[in-house]
Amino acid sequence: MTSVAGPPPTGGSPTGAAAYADSFAAETPAQVAARQRAMTSAEAFGTQVPVEPAVGATLSVLAAACDARSVVSIGSGGGVAGLWLLQGMRPDGVLTALDADPAELRAARQAFTEAGVPSGRTRLIFGTPGEVLPRLSPGAYDLVSCAGPPLEYAGNLAGLLGLIRHSGSLICHGLLTEDKIADPSARDAQTVAWREIARTLREDETLTCAVLPIGTGLLVATKRT
Numbered sequence: 001m002t003s004v005a006g007p008p009p010t011g012g013s014p015t016g017a018a019a020y021a022d023s024f025a026a027e028t029p030a031q032v033a034a035r036q037r038a039m040t041s042a043e044a045f046g047t048q049v050p051v052e053p054a055v056g057a058t059l060s061v062l063a064a065a066c067d068a069r070s071v072v073s074i075g076s077g078g079g080v081a082g083l084w085l086l087q088g089m090r091p092d093g094v095l096t097a098l099d100a101d102p103a104e105l106r107a108a109r110q111a112f113t114e115a116g117v118p119s120g121r122t123r124l125i126f127g128t129p130g131e132v133l134p135r136l137s138p139g140a141y142d143l144v145s146c147a148g149p150p151l152e153y154a155g156n157l158a159g160l161l162g163l164i165r166h167s168g169s170l171i172c173h174g175l176l177t178e179d180k181i182a183d184p185s186a187r188d189a190q191t192v193a194w195r196e197i198a199r200t201l202r203e204d205e206t207l208t209c210a211v212l213p214i215g216t217g218l219l220v221a222t223k224r225t
């Protein structure tokens, strides 16, 4: 598959190591197109930006490392992260993408179609985790990837972990946004939620956890067998 480097993902220009990590993670033309649509939408409507290429490539590696057959992408946005996940999953793997914004789900559908992803490999569901989690099978997923508001995961952490099989992982995006989590004076609701999520996962003896300082940060928690 042809790959080309994409534009800076946040409107800013990553420099140094971050720029190298993004350029190393060259995106396919379909991923570049999906990213450009998402960035245009972010500028026009204030929607959130997609994952940086280096973060996307890490999602792909995590999916490949567990030979993922079943993955959930929560807050799927325009499908940039979903395309990276699909790239790392088994060729017959199925991505369940959910979002609370129907326009984002339509954009994700377009991204998957343009990338030539067979329709049977994706399942798009409208709703919030609180609404959709009860419809998903416990212990049936290799990876659960969460973007969007941490307040939403904090309230659904047990349900999210319950979806994952042993040796599978929960991936939360964005805990290092604006470096607030490391600033004791930052006490806004989102930062407090991130601290609670990080503490809960780290203190859970059934999990092995790490914070990956790429993009706006990934918190990865893998279920021990």
Ligand SMILES: C[S@@+](CC[C@H](N)C(=O)[O-])C[C@H]1O[C@@H](n2cnc3c(N)ncnc32)[C@H](O)[C@@H]1O
Pocket (backbone or CB within 6 Å): 038, 048, 049, 050, 051, 074, 075, 076, 077, 078, 079, 080, 081, 082, 098, 099, 100, 101, 104, 127, 128, 129, 147, 148, 149, 152
């Ligand atoms: C940063 S964007 C995700 C971008 C995606 N990671 C990508 O790279 O393509 C966050 C998404 O979360 C969705 N979202 C926000 N709150 C949500 C909620 N409570 N439940 C489900 N999705 C939500 C938004 O509609 C948005 O599409």
